[in-house]
Amino acid sequence: MQLDDAYANAAHIPGADAFPPAWEKAAAAFRSKLGARAELGVSYGPTDRQAYDFFQPEGVSRGTVVFVHGGYWMKFDRSSWSHLAAGALGRGWAVAMPSYDLCPDARIAQITGQIARAVTHISKRTLGPIALVGHSAGGHLVSRMTDPVLLSSDVRGRIEQIIPISPVADLAPLMQTSLNETLQLDAAEAQSESPANMSPPHGVNVxxxxGANERPVFLEQAELLARAWGARRVVAEGLHHFDVIDALADSESDMVKALLGVK
Structure with missing residues (x-):
């Protein structure tokens, strides 16, 4: 369809096929190394995919990071990303990584509701501030958490930082791609589920x-959200859609510092 190539990330990344198995291998090794500090498969909803992994830092946590994975709402689960918790854990934060039901078994609006349920569940077992970070479709989902109808005021009030990484902020163009055969977006859902159409959040640092080497539409989507919300936009030089997330594993990276509010 008209915009298929514009939103095709893997087709424009050299060696793209090697990334998913590398992520899975690194994630499994990280969980194994963490041992008892990794609590796996905590249920937050009625389906098998509505579960999260919870990683504890050494000592008392300073707060909790929730990472939401991408995959155009139709691929992957929490098990491929565990190693990305290393940066926040290294600074004394707990990290939760939820899975969610995928399209076409669930609509995007239903997935948004599942992530709100996950964040609420996680908030009940933790103390202190919450930081949200998500990649691609996950960037969309963490951005949606600022909608006041999704989270109670006490949970929303604990969210201090949000980093949408390569987010899809306007869903309407996806209706002009073959992705929509699975997503099944209509105009009403695209409108209501687009973070760029939401009121800017208050009291949250976004x-x-x-990545500077991403497809032009992802640079445009990031600029659209930053402009709509009056948020800071960071363009990471030399990085593309698949490696821009690597900085989450480094406790000294600018991304982790921004996520945790480190000056």
């Missing part, structure tokens, strides 16, 4: 992150 940094929109994107």
């Amino acid at each position: 940094n929109v992150w994107v």
Whole structure:
């Protein structure tokens, strides 16, 4: 369809096929090394995919990061990303990584509701501030958590930082791609589920992150969200859609510092 190539990330990344198995291998090794500090498969909803992994830092946590994975709402689960918890854990934060039901078994609006349920469940077992970070479709989902109808005021009030990484902020163009055979977006859902159409959040520090070597539409989507929300946009030089997330594993990276509010 008209915009298929514009939103095709893997087709424009050299060696793209090697990334998913590398992520899975690194994630499994990280969980194994963490041992008892990794609590796996905590249920937050009625389906098998509505579960999260919870990683504890050494000592008392300073707060909790929730990472939401991408995959155009139709691929992957929490098990491929565990190693990305290393940066926040290294600074004394707990990290939760939820899975969610995928399209076409669930609509995007239903997935948004599932992530709100996950964040609420996680908030009940933790103390202190919450930081949200998500990649691609996950960037969309963490951005949606600022909608006041999704989270109670006490949970929303604990969210201090949000980093949407390479987010899809306007869903309407996806209706002009073959992705929509699975997503099944209509105009009403695209409108209501687009973070760019939401009111800017108050009391939350938002940094929109994107790789400089991403597809032009992802640079445009990041700019759109940053402009709509009056948020800071960070364009990471030399990085593309698949490696821009690597900085989450480094406790000294600018991304992790921004996520945790480190000056």
